[in-house]
Amino acid sequence: MALESQAGALSPVMVFALVGALGVGAQWLAWRLRMPAIVLMLLAGLAVGPGLGLFDPARDIGPLMGPMVAIAVAIILFEGGLTLNIHSLRGAAEGVWRLVLIGAPVGWLGSTLALHYAAGLEWSIAAVFGGIMIVTGPTVIAPLLRQARLTRRPAQLLQWEAIVNDPVGALAAVLAFEVVLVLNTSETAASAVWAMARGITIAIALGLAAGWGLSRVFRDGKVPEYMKVPVLFAVLLGVFALSDGVLHESGLLTVTVMGVYIANADLPSYAELRRFKEHATVLLVSGVFILLAASMNLEALALLDARAAIFVVVTILLVRPLTVLLSLIGTKLPLNERLLVAFTGPRGVVLVAVAGLFGERLVALGFEDAARLTPLAFALVAATVVLHGFSLRPMGQLLGLAGQGTPGVIITGGSQFATSLGRALQAIEVPVLISDPNRSRLRSAREAGLPTFFGDILSEAAEHGVEIMNFGRILAVSDNDAYNTLVATDLAPEFGRDNVFQLRRAKQEHARHALPASLGGRIILGDLGHYELAKRMTEGWSVRTTTLSETYDFDAWQADNPEAVILAELNSSGALTFITSETKPKWASGHSVIAVARGPADRASKRG
Known part of the structure; x- marks a missing residue:
């Protein structure tokens, strides 16, 4: 032609x-x-x-x-x-x-x-x-x-x-x-x-x-x-x-x-x-x-x-x-x-x-x-x-009518981990909201002074009551794998599939329980499912943030925290990246490692 x-x-x-x-x-x-x-x-x-x-x-x-x-x-x-x-x-x-x-x-x-x-x-x-x-x-x-x-x-x-x-x-x-x-x-x-x-x-x-x-x-x-x-x-x-x-x-x-x-x-x-x-x-x-x-x-x-x-x-x-x-x-x-x-x-x-x-x-x-x-x-x-x-x-x-700074994170599923992560994100000035339809599960988050939403994040009440423009990512970490998958699937078109995450589902490696790639979100915290994560939190683990430097690089941090499970990377300009199997973090000087590690959050390394 x-x-x-x-x-x-x-x-x-x-x-x-x-x-x-x-x-x-x-x-x-x-x-x-x-x-x-x-x-x-x-x-x-x-x-x-x-x-x-x-x-x-x-x-x-x-x-x-x-x-x-x-x-x-x-x-x-x-x-x-x-x-x-x-x-x-x-x-x-x-x-x-x-x-x-x-x-x-x-x-x-x-x-x-x-x-x-x-x-x-x-x-x-x-x-x-x-x-x-x-x-x-x-x-x-x-x-x-x-x-x-x-x-x-x-x-x-x-x-x-x-x-x-x-x-x-x-x-x-x-x-x-x-x-x-x-x-x-x-x-x-x-x-x-x-x-x-x-x-x-x-x-x-x-x-x-x-x-x-x-x-x-x-x-x-x-x-x-x-x-x-x-x-x-x-x-x-x-x-x-x-x-x-x-x-x-x-x-x-x-x-x-x-x-x-x-x-x-x-x-x-x-x-x-x-x-x-x-x-x-x-x-x-x-x-x-x-x-x-x-x-x-x-x-x-x-x-x-x-x-x-x-x-x-x-x-x-x-x-x-x-x-x-x-x-x-x-x-x-x-x-x-x-x-x-x-x-x-x-x-x-x-x-x-x-x-x-x-x-x-x-x-x-x-x-x-x-x-x-x-x-x-x-x-x-x-x-x-x-x-x-x-x-x-x-x-x-x-005029105070538009989202400012780093897009926030919505965490669905109130738990000890959600509260610990919420506090860690707040400390680095990332807006956070913890949502759960069970009010009792939000108690620790409310006591920590974290913003919460009592209700289903997929409900009409959430659509009208949550200022979505403040948030750019969502973490589905409740104790219900099916609900996590539903939240990730339903909100993926709104947030973008690269910005929707969930915990590893139980038995997801078995063919009988495997789901197509079109369902669910990206997996965070590797092999840690909700049960294993909750167990570690009750044993005194927490979400900790450590800033790297020329004298204390990622290898040194990893040597000090061999059992830690990395959750996210915060670069020197304030951009937050959640780590999945496809992510390739840079871990340069000035970057911060956010991980689930042994010890309370206030024991985060000060070597950076």
Whole structure:
């Protein structure tokens, strides 16, 4: 197959390969460099698009570009709706409704004023674009929240606002456009209002019907497990197309309503559905941002002038803060949470996609200024993505709303070992939490002043009561091997499989008791199971920390502690690594050995 379908144009296969490689590669590189993934994706798209001219979506994809982006955004919004469980709101519910019911119209007005007075657009165009600017894209907020590790309530506020306001903003733009259409064509106001009302009603009805129908057939076993995700995709695309055919952009509302309904239907297979959708969304967000950035051309960017820069600054530093602070007046939300939400308003692909659509339509009606909508939208997206990508986590930490320092450790299973390990971790300033559904097993931890959670770490109470953003690893060390395996398996997707550990299971070396690699976590403490570990702890062993030096290296420590079982390594920069059979510790000078050894913790060697 030829690499190029025509002179200078990439073949469709090469296009998909390039977008996939750039998108996923940018996300991986961002993870390695601990940078905001959105920023690298934007830079990658700009580099291959207007920068080097290697890729032009309009040339290489053609008329399929619009439908591809529309479907991708629909799937992203649906996945966002799947995360909106009403029970998870709790303290954030009032703030969310205010940001939607008050924030949307206030933001529309403020954005319209900024577009007219700062950017210089005429009122009709400013009103259409102002409606689109309500959105704070879920395509952006999800990766930012993953990287920032905010506390639960402000994260919920930002996530719910982004997902709910996305279709609201698109429909606001439709409403404004219909008004402009009535004023500039022979269409009557009555017909425009009827079209809007009919489209919104059908969109909500379709979303509810699809959500109810899928929930019913999934719960009743009418669809086999292996077909649930394909059926979900087929229905999603069908209702999106039907709704969009009645009223353009109403499909976004349909899929959001459908996702929220399924999220609150208590389906047994909900976790599997959501997990698959999350994986699909990572790929789609990557692809959409590469396409978005590569679609810009030098002619469009040349339309950006000083007034465009003023507009971006006014939107970020004036319109967004005023909208949020006015919306949240009278709520019980503390000031630090209001400020964080007020100064966090990243825009995403929906803004650019819808701006491009209405920009073309308004230009066709004779509004020459509408040609500036797409570059203005791109400038706002680029500015907010870069700004919030680098500032959200530091601002969250400054306001006390983001995890700080070394990610903590959750220990499931209260015991003498758990308490000893908790004290050792606290001593090296690593946050720790000990969880157990049996209150009596947490007694020694509470007496030692360690944070505890009474309950099952897999329960809904833990989901709402434990600030997961403070923790990066989990150790399942209870006396129940099956429960340890369940905890490790269930939480592996959330923490990452490299960060989930458990004790050796009894008889795990026998084929009859062996489990596949997909179940359980990584084994710590070698051959020590719970029974052997508990026995040693009752004999006076403890978790001890020893710092190595030039004069007291690892070999010397091992000679002094021949029976010790190594648990973890703390390097000189404060990074903690739990030791498994696959780990290769460095044991350099300045590193600390954390081990289960004879003697109380206060007898830890001082030779380092």
